[in-house]
Amino acid sequence: NAGVMQNPRHLVRRRGQEARLRCSPMKGHSHVYWYRQLPEEGLKFMVYLQKENIIDESGMPKERFSAEFPKEGPSILRIQQVVRGDSAAYFCASSPPVGTNTEAFFGQGTRLTVV
Amino acid sequence: GEDVEQSLFLSVREGDSSVINCTYTDSSSTYLYWYKQEPGAGLQLLTYIFSNMDMKQDQRLTVLLNKKDKHLSLRIADTQTGDSAIYFCAEIPTGGFKTIFGAGTRLFVKA
Numbered sequence: 001n002a003g004v005m006q007n008p009r010h011l012v013r014r015r016g017q018e019a020r021l022r023c024s025p026m027k028g029h030s031h032v033y034w035y036r037q038l039p040e041e042g043l044k045f046m047v048y049l050q051k052e053n054i055i056d057e058s059g060m061p062k063e064r065f066s067a068e069f070p071k072e073g074p075s076i077l078r079i080q081q082v083v084r085g086d087s088a089a090y091f092c093a094s095s096p097p098v099g100t101n102t103e104a105f106f107g108q109g110t111r112l113t114v115v
Numbered sequence: 116g117e118d119v120e121q122s123l124f125l126s127v128r129e130g131d132s133s134v135i136n137c138t139y140t141d142s143s144s145t146y147l148y149w150y151k152q153e154p155g156a157g158l159q160l161l162t163y164i165f166s167n168m169d170m171k172q173d174q175r176l177t178v179l180l181n182k183k184d185k186h187l188s189l190r191i192a193d194t195q196t197g198d199s200a201i202y203f204c205a206e207i208p209t210g211g212f213k214t215i216f217g218a219g220t221r222l223f224v225k226a
Contacts, residue, residue, distance in 0.1 A: 108157035
């Protein structure tokens with residue numbers, strides 16, 4: 001049973017380009033969470049999704065950021081018109097559909113560098 | 116409110132014990148976690164403790180929970196150079212789904 005898979009592991013984008021980060025949850029998991037880790041900081045919650053639904057996006061910046069988790073395929077975190085401040089590690093986690101307080105399993109992260 | 120605080124740095128000699136401390140503010144948290152992050156790597160769940168426990172031991176790791184003071188600690192016995200990493204304390208409040216992380220404690224192990 002493969003863990004949470006994120007790709008790419010490293011992504012370099014020029015300012016103004018779009019970044020698309022992908023996350024495939026563990027098999028059987030239908031809940032996906034995205035976190036951002038700025039340099040020298042802890043992880044901050046961004047968004048919580050279930051299949052085809054955004055449950056909580058209270059941590060998402062209001063502009064340029066969007067997330068989806070379609071019925072088929074991985075969850076996508078999309079950042080439009082990237083700026084240097086978007087440079088960070090973006091982690092995805094997944095959990096099974098058994099209620100709250102269930103352990104979330106984390107992927108290896110995508111390290112985005114904006115040049 | 117939701118907040119998890121940790122000291123930022125800890126330096127120990129190889130073979131000594133390391134104690135990493137954490138305080139949290141949400142007294143309703145049911146699960147409290149310790150994660151390890153090596154340079155350039157993802158998060159590895161080290162251990163967790165339920166809020167109805169005071170202590171949990173797993174090989175070289177001992178977790179102590181003081182619910183009254185909202186204080187959590189991770190003790191690593193016989194610390195090795197391979198233990199050098201960032202250690203994150205985290206909680207999931209009861210009824211919630213977000214994992215709330217501390218800023219991480221950077222453990223340096225000197226040979």
